[in-house]
Amino acid sequence: MHAQIAIQTEPAHRPAMPSRKTPYAVDARHDDAHTTLDQQMQLMGAAMSFPRNAEIFGENEPADYLYKVISGGVRTYKILSDGRRQVGGFYLSGDIFGLEFTDQHTLSAEAITDAKVLVVKRSSLRALSSRNASIAQELFALTGRELRRVQDRILLLVKSAQERVASFLLEMSERVSGSNTIELPMSRQDIADYLGLTIETVSRTLTSLETCAAIDVPTARRIILRNRSALNRMNG
Amino acid sequence: MHAQIAIQTEPAHRPAMPSRKTPYAVDARHDDAHTTLDQQMQLMGAAMSFPRNAEIFGENEPADYLYKVISGGVRTYKILSDGRRQVGGFYLSGDIFGLEFTDQHTLSAEAITDAKVLVVKRSSLRALSSRNASIAQELFALTGRELRRVQDRILLLVKSAQERVASFLLEMSERVSGSNTIELPMSRQDIADYLGLTIETVSRTLTSLETCAAIDVPTARRIILRNRSALNRMNG
DNA sequence: CGATGCGTTGATAACTTTCAAATTTAGTGG
DNA sequence: CCACTAAATTTGAAAGTTATCAACGCATCG
Numbered sequence: 411m412h413a414q415i416a417i418q419t420e421p422a423h424r425p426a427m428p429s430r431k432t433p434y435a436v437d438a439r440h441d442d443a444h445t446t447l448d449q450q451m452q453l454m455g456a457a458m459s460f461p462r463n464a465e466i467f468g469e470n471e472p473a474d475y476l477y478k479v480i481s482g483g484v485r486t487y488k489i490l491s492d493g494r495r496q497v498g499g500f501y502l503s504g505d506i507f508g509l510e511f512t513d514q515h516t517l518s519a520e521a522i523t524d525a526k527v528l529v530v531k532r533s534s535l536r537a538l539s540s541r542n543a544s545i546a547q548e549l550f551a552l553t554g555r556e557l558r559r560v561q562d563r564i565l566l567l568v569k570s571a572q573e574r575v576a577s578f579l580l581e582m583s584e585r586v587s588g589s590n591t592i593e594l595p596m597s598r599q600d601i602a603d604y605l606g607l608t609i610e611t612v613s614r615t616l617t618s619l620e621t622c623a624a625i626d627v628p629t630a631r632r633i634i635l636r637n638r639s640a641l642n643r644m645n646g
Numbered sequence: 647m648h649a650q651i652a653i654q655t656e657p658a659h660r661p662a663m664p665s666r667k668t669p670y671a672v673d674a675r676h677d678d679a680h681t682t683l684d685q686q687m688q689l690m691g692a693a694m695s696f697p698r699n700a701e702i703f704g705e706n707e708p709a710d711y712l713y714k715v716i717s718g719g720v721r722t723y724k725i726l727s728d729g730r731r732q733v734g735g736f737y738l739s740g741d742i743f744g745l746e747f748t749d750q751h752t753l754s755a756e757a758i759t760d761a762k763v764l765v766v767k768r769s770s771l772r773a774l775s776s777r778n779a780s781i782a783q784e785l786f787a788l789t790g791r792e793l794r795r796v797q798d799r800i801l802l803l804v805k806s807a808q809e810r811v812a813s814f815l816l817e818m819s820e821r822v823s824g825s826n827t828i829e830l831p832m833s834r835q836d837i838a839d840y841l842g843l844t845i846e847t848v849s850r851t852l853t854s855l856e857t858c859a860a861i862d863v864p865t866a867r868r869i870i871l872r873n874r875s876a877l878n879r880m881n882g
Numbered sequence: 883c884g885a886t887g888c889g890t891t892g893a894t895a896a897c898t899t900t901c902a903a904a905t906t907t908a909g910t911g912g
Numbered sequence: 913c914c915a916c917t918a919a920a921t922t923t924g925a926a927a928g929t930t931a932t933c934a935a936c937g938c939a940t941c942g
Contacts, residue, residue, distance in 0.1 A: 491882045513791025554747025560796045568842035569804040606804035646727045
């Protein structure tokens with residue numbers, strides 16, 4: 411589909427990248443014992459830009475890197491044998507993706523909007539975590555959180571379309587805004603493939619939630635939560 | 647439902663437990679640097695017996711232990727707010743369960759048959775893995791495998807009833823037998839709650855698979871795979 | 883302005899659940 | 913060991929939910 415890739419790599423050796431979160435980075439590189447995984451990734455990684463729909467990595471490619479979203483959004487997905495696409499997850503600013511436990515990626519990843527991504531060699535992280543227990547601990551915790559996230563999604567996938575959409579909106583509300591207005595970075599098709607529904611069902615469900623005054627949908631990509639407790643009740 | 651618990655604890659300090667897999671255990675306790683997680687668990691753990699349907703741990707209880715199935719089967723599950731039960735997974739002989747990344751269990755666990763379970767204090771494992779990198783590595787890999795298992799289940803849950811049941815049978819075939827005859831340790835209700843279906847749908851699907859000569863169901867708990875490639879095709 | 887992509891809406895079909903009942907299996911006590 | 917009761921499984925009919933197919937509206941972009 412959108413196989414075209416456009417990558418601009420910034421210099422990889424401690425680049426003067428747009429580092430928003432590393433006030434201690436300079437100190438840290440002299441003694442990495444007390445830095446966070448986050449800081450280390452900024453030091454070791456290279457920032458890359460991907461246009462909307464560009465592939466970041468493909469299923470079955472070697473999994474040599476770990477990724478962190480700097481800005482924009484990313485989806486991971488898998489194409490099933492019947493041609494359907496299952497979205498594994500959405501990753502937004504600050505999220506880490508590409509965690510794998512095999513040499514090959516089991517999912518593909520694409521930018522859902524123009525995105526900047528920090529790319530870190532897995533081997534560097536392995537080396538670092540072997541001499542820094544707290545970094546190893548952070549990586550372990552990260553995996554644990556990912557596991558939890560996936561388990562929660564299983565609970566979601568056995569529910570009705572309305573429950574799935576309601577859960578999705580509440581999840582996105584937490585992740586992309588503190589407020590009740592959600593600016594969705596992804597298309598209806600992305601949402602449908604994430605929730606295991608069709609775009610028609612997603613669309614109809616949103617309309618019905620709007621009809622029962624739980625939400626407003628002023629434009630397709632903007633959703634306002636009007637009645638969180640109603641959504642929470644649907645959530646189960 | 648089956649809240650009754652009956653536990654018989656064997657002596658916890660290096661018990662002469664029915665250790666099938668620790669030929670090197672005696673050597674190992676003098677130098678744990680080259681032992682496996684498996685061996686260490688046998689050394690540090692206590693074997694406990696649970697009758698069918700007994701609770702092993704409950705949701706929201708402190709997660710102080712890690713568990714390994716010695717014999718029999720275990721299910722983890724969660725009761726949803728609408729009363730339905732979602733089975734998180736089945737654990738059979740040799741499988742490790744109870745992996746959590748919070749202080750509290752997020753799932754409950756019950757024996758699906760009379761079961762023997764090796765119980766190991768999480769704090770002991772933490773201590774061990776902090777001084778033994780290869781054990782830490784094993785624990786990490788274990789988590790990774792669990793993550794993969796859960797991700798695969800997401801792919802399963804978006805498919806049709808027939809695909810889910812076919813996948814389930816193939817999975818069980820790999821896990822409980824090398825042959826084509828599967829002796830299911832769990833009930834139809836367990837299967838239904840695992841696959842996100844009703845028992846009626848599971849039953850009907852099995853009947854239809856039998857009708858189309860993909861399987862035989864001589865008794866409810868015994869299933870014979872007659873046509874693996876057909877099942878694999880459904881699998882997607 | 884027409885093409886194109888995305889989202890919504892409608893009608894119908896397919897699938898799964900629900901409710902009810904029949905049938906088989908398992909467990910218990912005589 | 914058999915009979916009986918309870919539990920589990922299967923089957924049937926009807927209802928409910930979601931998918932599919934088709935058409936329409938609405939933006940954006942050349």
